[in-house]
Amino acid sequence: MATPSGSADVRKFSTKGTPITPEERKVIFASSLGTVFEWYDFYLYGSLASIIAKQFFIGDPTTTFIFALLAFAAGFIVRPFGALVFGRLGDMIGRKYTFLITILIMGGSTFIVGLLPGYASIGIAAPIILVILRILQGLALGGEYGGAATYVAEHAPEGKRGAFTAWIQTTATLGFFLSLMVILGTRLATGEKDFEAWGWRIPFLVSVILLGISVWIRLAMNESPAFAKMKAEGKTSKAPLTEAFGKWKNLKIVILALIGLTAGQAVVWYTGQFYALFFMIQTLKV
Template identity: 85%
Template sequence: MATAESSIGSTPVPSKGITAEERKVIFASSLGTVFEWYDFYLYGSLAAIIAKQFFAGTDPNTAFIFALLAFAAGFLVRPFGAIVFGRLGDMIGRKYTFLITILIMGVSTFVVGLLPSYASIGIAAPIILVALRILQGLALGGEYGGAATYVAEHAPHGKRGFFTSWIQTTATLGLFMSLLVILGVRTAVGEENFAAWGWRIPFLVSIFLLGISVWIRLSMNESPAFAKMKSEGKVSKAPLSEAFGKWGNLKIVILALIGLTAGQAVVWYTGQFYALFFLTQTLKVDGLTANLLIAASLVIATPFFVIFGILSDKIGRKPIILAGCLIAALTYFPIFKGLTHFANPALEAAQNSAPVVVVADPKECSFQFNPTNTKKFTSSCDIAKQILATSSVTYSNEDAPPGSVAKIRIGDKEISSFNAVLTPDRLNFNEESKKKEAEFKKVVGEEVKAAGYPAKADPERINKGMVLLLLVILVIYVTMVYGPIAAMLVEMFPTRIRYTSMSLPYHIGNGWFGGLLPTISFALVAQQGNIYYGLWYPIIIALLTFVIGLLFVKETKDNDIYATD
């Protein structure tokens, strides 16, 4: 772990202002990283459309979960990218490593825009798509650690939080940029054409961003900390074994994960991605309105990344990050209930006036998580819950006698479900079950509508001002946990293994704890029957990080980042 910075020795003397070269480092690193995040987030922003293009032939719920998992595939491999490119970054340098990562990301994104749909090439389409997402995940696993390390190693002492906070804005700016491009193309070609072919344009545009990024990064010099270490012959020959094979450093990696990045990740993804999914999938707000509101919240709140970065230089990184985790965990339930109240008041009213109950034998109810689409749920309980989840109906569960057929109770009315029979290949319901399913959906739909549950949010009744305010609060939480995190991770590890050591906990935290949040949360909602139940996942993780971070993670703002051991 890096030691406290000394005013003697070879540590560079801090500069009082920002030089032109330092501005170039921040701008060049940040701009390239914005483009890389833009590439990565296009998929998340278009998950619903991609589900129809590449996962055709499945029911809407399964298709959407499948699309989310393909999105998550890029996150699951990010730690492996961190290991591969982190090792290269500690051995050959920061500059050339994250030049390679942006090439992989840019080309993979461009190919997604050219990829034929499921209707054209069948099962090969989703297979190639997931392969491209894996390449993107590997690239991003090496990108962030390189950019953060590069900028921090250029920063004068006392300004690392400020310098690296610009890198922290890039993820949000990349998401914002992807939303703007999508909205622009949607408006230009119309909804029908966008769903058919227009969605490809934002992916194809990335080739121009790739060219700009490569040109910028070729003009940059190696970081002074790495150059100094290389000139002294202290470059690590085995960064992986040094980083993870020695308990002293491995312990810090584990603390960085559990006590910092896991909580930071779930707060980040709840505030940006889960909020968008909640608006569109649960509250049935139209995609254009939801994206505009999210984009506006990002514009308003993004400066707080830099504000909290500067503040972390003065009072420390740890108190700001942990405060963000705690406040978020304590306020998520009222904020998301507020989103329901202001975005879809008819849904809130229906939940209060016409409670829905699934009466079923609990042994017949499964945890409906089917990422591979190889299983059809056939019990009357599962069929009833799936239909209600599709309609964003909150329901409670009531035990029924063993072996009885599940029923849906809406107010004083009861609708009997049915047990389905599969075809011999076990991939679909047989003809009789399909007829029963269609009739059951029709009856449930009519009763749900009669009880006041809306098919979609009424645009005239959306209180856009209050929805925007709540979204801004969620993004400010993101800026609290994310603004200082890069500086803190850089400062936790010595120069010779910094790229490797900081990248792994960051990408396990954000790739696994954060990247899987939408899928896990939506599956929890479908299981429990409460549209807010998925919030328990980020709340528990954020509270865990708060406790571990408070007790075991040390402040880092005064550490010497030029220390090699």
């Protein structure tokens, strides 16, 4: 959905100088809030990696923790593919219904992690299913994040797209904080021993409430006006991936954004947030 050709279409169908309406503000807020919940789901695993390592993998503490991080990495590897799959879907059937698909995949996968038996109960099937669920979450988030930015941009008035899509950038941080708050509250309520035994599942199970809220929000959202107009006029792309990546002038922008900007940003973010957390838990024993 966040394709170079899509951006051109956004510019084409924007109404210059038109102020954003209260309804559009509501839709943008709802879109951002739904994305916060998806990030919450995605970050739960990283925040609880040290405990998940003990539950789903066997070996010494270092080995199990490395395996847990590799499972975490699986969600990142497939995120670009999720952007391609759901981006194409969003360009063909619309943003609203694609949002519903991604939130259901993300929320369902997170809830299942909370119910998934550990290695002691079902053996090797436990880590295999866990990795599959992480892959599904990565695919869903890959489609969600770019799609949300495109959706918000298509609702923003001319000259305000940067300001409004900046709210989507905050969703990652807010989702991370939300996951830590729920984990901390659960840990304090259950006690350290019970939290490591079974209480860690509660934040995953609680996500079903966020899933219900997210689905309700997404059902109340309107289709992007830019996409609705293009569809009504029969101007939607029949081959969005080919148009976006099959032309060098577009492809070079994608490569520059991915390798030159996004990759570096991701390294800084996850090193600052998660590596610091892992170092405190695994090395400093906090």
